[in-house]
Amino acid sequence: MxxxxxxxxxxxxxxxxxxxxxxxxxxxxxxxxxxxxxxxxxxxxxxxxxxxxxxxxxxxxxxxxxxxTDSIPTSERRLFLTETSVVFASLQDFKNNQREQDSRLGRSEQVSQVLIKHAVDYVKLVMESWAQASKPVRRMQPLRYDANHYRALYTCVSLFVVLYLPEAGFDDAPVGEELMEWLNTHFIEPSSEEGDHLSSQDNPWQDESFWPYFTRSVLRGFSKASLFLLTTLSRHPSEHLQNVAQHLAPLLSSHPRIVQFSSERDFVIALRRWKERVKSLRLELDRVPEDAREDGFENWWKPFSNIVGILEGRLEVIQNICIDLNADWKEVCAAWSIFVNHRLRRQDLPEVVNQILESMPPDPTDLEDMIHVALFRGETMEALAYAAGLDVWLAAHWVDLMDAIDLLNTPVSDDSVISLRDQYILSYADYLHSDPALWRMTVAYMCSCGPIGREQADQVLLRVPISLNLSTSDNDAARLGGVPTALRAVIETCHEYGRESVRRMVCTIAARNSLQQRDYGLAVSYATSAENWTWLGRIVDAVLAEYIEHGPEVFARSVAAVAPSLQELRAHPGADGVFTHRLMFAVRYAEFHQRRLSGDLQEAALDILTMFNEDLAPKTWWGVLLCDAVDLIRNNDLMLYSSSGAVELLKRLEEVHIGASQGSGDAYLSILMMSMGGSSDAAALQRLKSARLCLAKYYAKCTMVAGGRDIRGSRVGIIGM
Structure with a gap:
C-alpha cells in the first residue's frame, strides 16, 4: 500500500x-x-x-x-520511454502480422531474427541512455534515474538476449564465449588503470597488484595483457619463473576458442592437444624446488600455480581465485564455461549456477544481481518479479519478448481474465499514465493487452484534454475544416487501434464543446463524424435559436458556417433525414434573410413560397414565415406574389389558426411567441389575425389586376403566375 x-x-x-x-x-x-x-x-x-x-x-x-502514485517522468526519462515505445510498437505490428498468417507465433529463422533485432534495439537504447546519464553536464532538472540505474538495465537486457535469444541454429551451441563477452562488457576487470600502473614500472612483479592483475587477465581471457606481463618476467631474478613463464606464453596465445573454428569437432581436437601441453607445464611447475619458489618479495609459485589451475579447468581453484579477487558467482560461471566445461549449453546453466551459488550466494538486497541469478537459472517468473522492482519498464518489455518466444508457460486459468503478459504491460501503462503528455504511448501499450486493455485505453482516450480555443494560426485552419491538434491526435489514435465507438464519443464531446462556443460549423462537422444525429438536431436548433435571440443578421452568419456541411451531410448514408431536413430549412431561411437584407425582395418572397411548397419549414416556424411574408408586402407597391401564391399563404395561415384554436398552439405558435419576446398565445394569434387581414387585402388587390396593370395602370411583374 x-x-x-x-x-x-x-x-x-x-x-x-x-x-x-x-x-x-x-x-x-x-x-x-x-x-x-x-x-x-x-x-x-x-x-x-x-x-x-x-x-x-x-x-x-x-x-x-x-x-x-508514480513520479512524473523527467525529460531524459520521457525520451527513453518514447524511443523504446517505437521498438515496442514495431514488435506488436510484426506479431500481429504473423498471427494473421499463423495462429501461433512460430520460431522460424525469420521470426527469430526479427525478435533478436527488436531485443537488440532495446539494448542499444538502454546503452545510449546510460551514456547520456553518465555525462557530467549541468542539467535543468535532476535525473529521475541515475547512470547506475541504466547500467543495471543494460546488463539485464543484454544478458536476456545472450541467454534466451540466440541466433537461429545456435540454440544448442556452447554458450561460454557469449557469457565471457557479456561479463567483460559489463563488469570490466581488471581495470585499464591497473594495467597502466604496472606497465610504468621496471619490476612490476614487485607491486602487490601484479599477480591479481595477471590472474584476472588470464581468467577473463585477456591474452594480450597476460602476454605483456609474461614478457616482463624475463627480467625476474628467478630462473625457474623465467622458464615456466616462457612455456606459459604460447599456451595463452594459442588457447583454442570455439569461435575460431568452423566445427565443434575441430575445436575439441585442438583443445585436447592444448590440454596436453598444459599438463606438461604443470609437471614442470611441480618440479620447481620448494626453496626456489620465493623471489625475495613473495611466493611466486602459488599464484603462478593458480594460473595454471585455471588453464587446467580446476573448479575449486577458479572459485578460490574469485573469492580472493572479490569476484562473484557470475565470474565463476563464465570461467566455468571457458575452462571447466567448454561444451556448456544454455540448458545446462541452471545446474551449474546452483552448484556455484552453494558457496558463493548472491546479494539478496541487490535487485540487479537477483535478476541475473533468475535468468541464469531459467526462472523467468522470478526474473520478471525482480525486474518489476527494479524498473517497471524492464518487466513490461521483457514479458512481451518472453511471451513471443513461449517462455511464460502460464496460460490464463478459468479464475483469471488477464494473462501474465498483460498484467505487467498494464502496470507499465499505468505508470505512463502518470504523465498526461504520454497518453498516446499509454493507449498503445493498453491496446496490446486484449479486451481489458482496450477498455482501459478507451477511458484514457475519453479523458485526453482537448482545447477548442485555437491559436490564431489554428483558427484559419478551423475555418477551412481543420481540427485542433489534440483532437486530431485522438481521432487518429482511435482509427489506428480500431476504437470506433470512442472516436464517435470524442467527436460528440467536441460537437458539444463547439456548440457551447457557438462554433456551429465545427459542431455540425463533429456531430456528423460521430454519426450522432440527436446532437446534430440540437446544433440545428441552436442555429435557429440565433434568429430568435440575436436577429436575422447574426442568424445568417451562423448558418453560413454550417452551410458547407449540408452537402456532405446529405450524402452521408446514415444521416437522419429529419435533422438533415431541418438543417436544409435553416440554410434556406438564412438565404431568405440575406436576400431581404440586400433588397432582393422578389427572390426573398419566392424563398418563402418554396419553403412552404417543398415542406421544408417545420410547423412551429409557419407563424414566423407568414409574418415575414406579410412584412414583405406591407408598405410595398410591388406585387411580390401572384393570387395563387397569396392563396397558398392564406391556406397555411388558416391551418395555423385552426390548429391553435383546437389546442395545438405549441405546435404552431411556440417559435412565433419566442420571436415576439415570449408573448402569450393570444398575442401571437392577434398578430396572425393582422397578417391574415393584410394577406386578404393583398389577394383582393391581385384580383383587381387586369392585363398586367394594377389599379393605377402601371405595369408590374408577378411571381407565381
Missing amino acids: TAIRLYPPLFEEGKNTEFLHSGRTLSVTQSPRDNSVAVFATNAAVDSKAPRSSKEKYSEPNDIYTAS
Whole structure:
C-alpha cells in the first residue's frame, strides 16, 4: 500500500482524536486524467450515538493536497520511454502480422531474427541512455534515474538476449564465449588503470597488484595483457619463473576458442592437444624446488600455480581465485564455461549456477544481481518479479519478448481474465499514465493487452484534454475544416487501434464543446463524424435559436458556417433525414434573410413560397414565415406574389389558426411567441389575425389586376403566375 504524507500536516502529531471530534474525515479522489489523487478534509458522516461535538459541521476552508502514485517522468526519462515505445510498437505490428498468417507465433529463422533485432534495439537504447546519464553536464532538472540505474538495465537486457535469444541454429551451441563477452562488457576487470600502473614500472612483479592483475587477465581471457606481463618476467631474478613463464606464453596465445573454428569437432581436437601441453607445464611447475619458489618479495609459485589451475579447468581453484579477487558467482560461471566445461549449453546453466551459488550466494538486497541469478537459472517468473522492482519498464518489455518466444508457460486459468503478459504491460501503462503528455504511448501499450486493455485505453482516450480555443494560426485552419491538434491526435489514435465507438464519443464531446462556443460549423462537422444525429438536431436548433435571440443578421452568419456541411451531410448514408431536413430549412431561411437584407425582395418572397411548397419549414416556424411574408408586402407597391401564391399563404395561415384554436398552439405558435419576446398565445394569434387581414387585402388587390396593370395602370411583374 502506498503511504501518502501530507505537507504541511493537516493536523499535528497526536491530534488525530481532536481532528475526528471536529466533525471531519479524510477523503481521497482519483483523477480521471492521470493516476494522481487529491486528498482533502470533508465533513464526516454524522453518527447519532457520537458525541455532540462530532455532530457539528465543520465549515472552515481546508487545503487540498495532490499526490501521485508514480513520479512524473523527467525529460531524459520521457525520451527513453518514447524511443523504446517505437521498438515496442514495431514488435506488436510484426506479431500481429504473423498471427494473421499463423495462429501461433512460430520460431522460424525469420521470426527469430526479427525478435533478436527488436531485443537488440532495446539494448542499444538502454546503452545510449546510460551514456547520456553518465555525462557530467549541468542539467535543468535532476535525473529521475541515475547512470547506475541504466547500467543495471543494460546488463539485464543484454544478458536476456545472450541467454534466451540466440541466433537461429545456435540454440544448442556452447554458450561460454557469449557469457565471457557479456561479463567483460559489463563488469570490466581488471581495470585499464591497473594495467597502466604496472606497465610504468621496471619490476612490476614487485607491486602487490601484479599477480591479481595477471590472474584476472588470464581468467577473463585477456591474452594480450597476460602476454605483456609474461614478457616482463624475463627480467625476474628467478630462473625457474623465467622458464615456466616462457612455456606459459604460447599456451595463452594459442588457447583454442570455439569461435575460431568452423566445427565443434575441430575445436575439441585442438583443445585436447592444448590440454596436453598444459599438463606438461604443470609437471614442470611441480618440479620447481620448494626453496626456489620465493623471489625475495613473495611466493611466486602459488599464484603462478593458480594460473595454471585455471588453464587446467580446476573448479575449486577458479572459485578460490574469485573469492580472493572479490569476484562473484557470475565470474565463476563464465570461467566455468571457458575452462571447466567448454561444451556448456544454455540448458545446462541452471545446474551449474546452483552448484556455484552453494558457496558463493548472491546479494539478496541487490535487485540487479537477483535478476541475473533468475535468468541464469531459467526462472523467468522470478526474473520478471525482480525486474518489476527494479524498473517497471524492464518487466513490461521483457514479458512481451518472453511471451513471443513461449517462455511464460502460464496460460490464463478459468479464475483469471488477464494473462501474465498483460498484467505487467498494464502496470507499465499505468505508470505512463502518470504523465498526461504520454497518453498516446499509454493507449498503445493498453491496446496490446486484449479486451481489458482496450477498455482501459478507451477511458484514457475519453479523458485526453482537448482545447477548442485555437491559436490564431489554428483558427484559419478551423475555418477551412481543420481540427485542433489534440483532437486530431485522438481521432487518429482511435482509427489506428480500431476504437470506433470512442472516436464517435470524442467527436460528440467536441460537437458539444463547439456548440457551447457557438462554433456551429465545427459542431455540425463533429456531430456528423460521430454519426450522432440527436446532437446534430440540437446544433440545428441552436442555429435557429440565433434568429430568435440575436436577429436575422447574426442568424445568417451562423448558418453560413454550417452551410458547407449540408452537402456532405446529405450524402452521408446514415444521416437522419429529419435533422438533415431541418438543417436544409435553416440554410434556406438564412438565404431568405440575406436576400431581404440586400433588397432582393422578389427572390426573398419566392424563398418563402418554396419553403412552404417543398415542406421544408417545420410547423412551429409557419407563424414566423407568414409574418415575414406579410412584412414583405406591407408598405410595398410591388406585387411580390401572384393570387395563387397569396392563396397558398392564406391556406397555411388558416391551418395555423385552426390548429391553435383546437389546442395545438405549441405546435404552431411556440417559435412565433419566442420571436415576439415570449408573448402569450393570444398575442401571437392577434398578430396572425393582422397578417391574415393584410394577406386578404393583398389577394383582393391581385384580383383587381387586369392585363398586367394594377389599379393605377402601371405595369408590374408577378411571381407565381
